[in-house]
Amino acid sequence: MAGKKQFDIATALDAAMIQFWRAGYADTSLDDLSRATGLNRSSIYSSLGDKDALFMRCLDRYATRYGDKYDAALSCAADRPLAAARAFFDITLERIADPGLPDGCLVAQTVMATPVLSASVAARAREAIGFQHTRLRAALKAGRLHDEAAESLATHLAAVNQSLAVMSRAGTSTEQLRAIVDVTLDALARTLGASD
Amino acid sequence: MAGKKQFDIATALDAAMIQFWRAGYADTSLDDLSRATGLNRSSIYSSLGDKDALFMRCLDRYATRYGDKYDAALSCAADRPLAAARAFFDITLERIADPGLPDGCLVAQTVMATPVLSASVAARAREAIGFQHTRLRAALKAGRLHDEAAESLATHLAAVNQSLAVMSRAGTSTEQLRAIVDVTLDALARTLGASD
DNA sequence: CTCATCTTGAACTGATCGGTTCAAGATGAG
DNA sequence: CTCATCTTGAACCGATCAGTTCAAGATGAG
Numbered sequence: 240m241a242g243k244k245q246f247d248i249a250t251a252l253d254a255a256m257i258q259f260w261r262a263g264y265a266d267t268s269l270d271d272l273s274r275a276t277g278l279n280r281s282s283i284y285s286s287l288g289d290k291d292a293l294f295m296r297c298l299d300r301y302a303t304r305y306g307d308k309y310d311a312a313l314s315c316a317a318d319r320p321l322a323a324a325r326a327f328f329d330i331t332l333e334r335i336a337d338p339g340l341p342d343g344c345l346v347a348q349t350v351m352a353t354p355v356l357s358a359s360v361a362a363r364a365r366e367a368i369g370f371q372h373t374r375l376r377a378a379l380k381a382g383r384l385h386d387e388a389a390e391s392l393a394t395h396l397a398a399v400n401q402s403l404a405v406m407s408r409a410g411t412s413t414e415q416l417r418a419i420v421d422v423t424l425d426a427l428a429r430t431l432g433a434s435d
Numbered sequence: 436m437a438g439k440k441q442f443d444i445a446t447a448l449d450a451a452m453i454q455f456w457r458a459g460y461a462d463t464s465l466d467d468l469s470r471a472t473g474l475n476r477s478s479i480y481s482s483l484g485d486k487d488a489l490f491m492r493c494l495d496r497y498a499t500r501y502g503d504k505y506d507a508a509l510s511c512a513a514d515r516p517l518a519a520a521r522a523f524f525d526i527t528l529e530r531i532a533d534p535g536l537p538d539g540c541l542v543a544q545t546v547m548a549t550p551v552l553s554a555s556v557a558a559r560a561r562e563a564i565g566f567q568h569t570r571l572r573a574a575l576k577a578g579r580l581h582d583e584a585a586e587s588l589a590t591h592l593a594a595v596n597q598s599l600a601v602m603s604r605a606g607t608s609t610e611q612l613r614a615i616v617d618v619t620l621d622a623l624a625r626t627l628g629a630s631d
Numbered sequence: 632c633t634c635a636t637c638t639t640g641a642a643c644t645g646a647t648c649g650g651t652t653c654a655a656g657a658t659g660a661g
Numbered sequence: 662c663t664c665a666t667c668t669t670g671a672a673c674c675g676a677t678c679a680g681t682t683c684a685a686g687a688t689g690a691g
Contacts (some may be wrong), residue, residue, distance in 0.1 A: 246638085265461040266551040271678060279639050281681080291681065343547060350605045351539060351547050355462040368605040391614035394607070398615040402598035409546045409564040411590070418587035419594040426622035442668085465649060475669050477651080486649065 241248060241366040248286065251276040255287070256297035263348050264275070264294055264356060295360060300369040301345045305330065309371070312379040320382025321428050328420040331400055335407045335416065344404035371397045388430055399423045447472040447483065452493035457537035459544050460490055460552060491556060497541045498563045505567070509574040516578025517624050520592060523571070523615040527596055531603045531612065540600035544556065567593045584626060595619045 258275040259267050269290060273280050287293045312326035335342055349356065349364035356364075376393035384392065405417055413421075453470040455463050465486060479589050483489045508522035531538055545552065545560035552560075572589035580588065599612055607615075 262551050263461070263548060265459070266548070268677080270677090280679095281640080281683090282638065284680075285638090315600070334502050341550070347601050348547055350601055351544055352459060352462070355458050368602075368607075373463050389523075392618060394611045395615045395618035398598035398602050398607075399595060401601040402594035403575060405543050405546055405597040405601065406564075406594050409561050410551050411564075411594075413589045415587075419591045422588060422591035422619070422622055426618055426625075464647080466647090476649095477653095477670080478668065481651070481668090 246278060251271065251278055251283075252296060252300055255283075255293055256345065257302055259294055259297050260301070260343070264352060264360075265361035283415040291357060291360070295363060298345065298349060298360070298363055298367070302363075302370070305334070306367075306370060306374070309374055313374060317381040318433055320379060320384070323378055323382065323425065324427055325420075325424055327378075327396070327401065328403075328424070330425075331403050332413065332416060332420070333401065335371060336413055339359070342404075342407040344350070344401065347401050347404035368397065368401075371400065382431065384430065392427060392430065396423065396427075441534075442474060442478070443627070444482065447474055447479075448492060448496055451479075451483070451489055452496055452541065453537060455490055455493050456497070456541040456544070459548060460486075460556070461548065487553060487556070490523035491559060494541065494545060494556070494559055498559075498566070501530070502566060502570070505570055509570060512574035515575040516575060516580070516627055517620065519574055519578065520615075520623055521620055523574075523592070524596065524599075524620070528609065528612060528616070531599065532607070532609055538600075538603040540597065543597050564593065564597075567596065579625065580626070588623060588626065592619065592623075596621050 254276045255272050258271055262271065267290075269280055269283065272278075272283055272290075272293070276283065283293065287296070308330045309327055313323045315321035315326070322335050331344075334340055346364055346367045349360065350368060353364065372393050375396050376389050379389035379392055380386065390403045399420060402419065404414060406419065450472045453466050454467055458467065463486075465476055468474075468479055468489070469628035472479065474532065475513075479489065483492070504526045505523055508526050509519045509545065511522070518596055527540075530536055542560055542563045545556065546564060549557045550561065568589050571592045572585050575585035576582065595616060598615065602612060
């Protein structure tokens, strides 16, 4: 515990995460990471591990951070499932609207690069998608949807959420992104209404 | 026209397209393209241009080939708009189910890599997404949906179609992919029914 | 002040990248 | 057969890549 102040690892991880998020794994060099974090190459290597390990930490960080937010948004699903689903999508839409964050989604980007990533990284990204599905299914079941409807609707909601990552990178406006989810929310509303 | 047979440019383009489709621009080297096409490095360079130009040709090829199929699928929209939408998604689902083709979608992959691609390539990919939207909106209008509904539903359909690219790479089964579009098709069916 | 600890910048390695050139070989028209 | 034309393999270039090492410098505890 001597020497200069230790740099803030959490801050560095955030910066690295955003760099990977914006440019993807392949298009992020160690120099990019050094520039983004403000840390030296050797500092990154010694305290954050090599590129693969660092990416994995960023992926976990991303999944945990937004996973918690998605969980919170869905927490009212038992009482108001439609509002819960709306809040769920709002997490994504607000993230996209935040000018301090990249468009798209780190998980979506990673999943798309699956064929050229290491097996462990690919598996972790798929896992994150699976968690999203599980989260949504549980919420829909809590909202008194029968198993079959909860299953397929959870898959649909997870997919539409991922589509926002693609469309935001295609230059789709926030109004159009909102329109995408509104169609889905209408479908959910009718299903909920019909099951009452 | 002397010398050995000229190799088939169309076949070579298909092979290059599939390589880019599977691995993306950044993760495709000239050696990869050489291996995929069976052509020599210098042959690629002399007759297909440099990496950027070749990628652009592949992107155009992809957009045209599947664009035509999507158009054909939507051609019955005036009479049977719901069947047209179903046929539209079937194009994508069949493409994903084809073991001879990569999962995902070249356009989706390219759009996701927008921040690190040349401006011209990024614009072309966005253009392709725009065409998809235009195509769908025209079909929905032909199916007697009013402008507002056609606009937002076209955006939704285009987005769900892109979501299939992401989800297919996440290991989602064909049954689940089908469930994703079925929710959307149900929503469309109700909208069409309500507008009658 | 002293010294153990941490950070930093710089350099090096071996590999791969995209792009380009060119001589050698293969081919078919005349 | 002759020769113009095309393809091919190999090599080279400058640049960048990830990974690693290490000496020099900065820092704060004792």
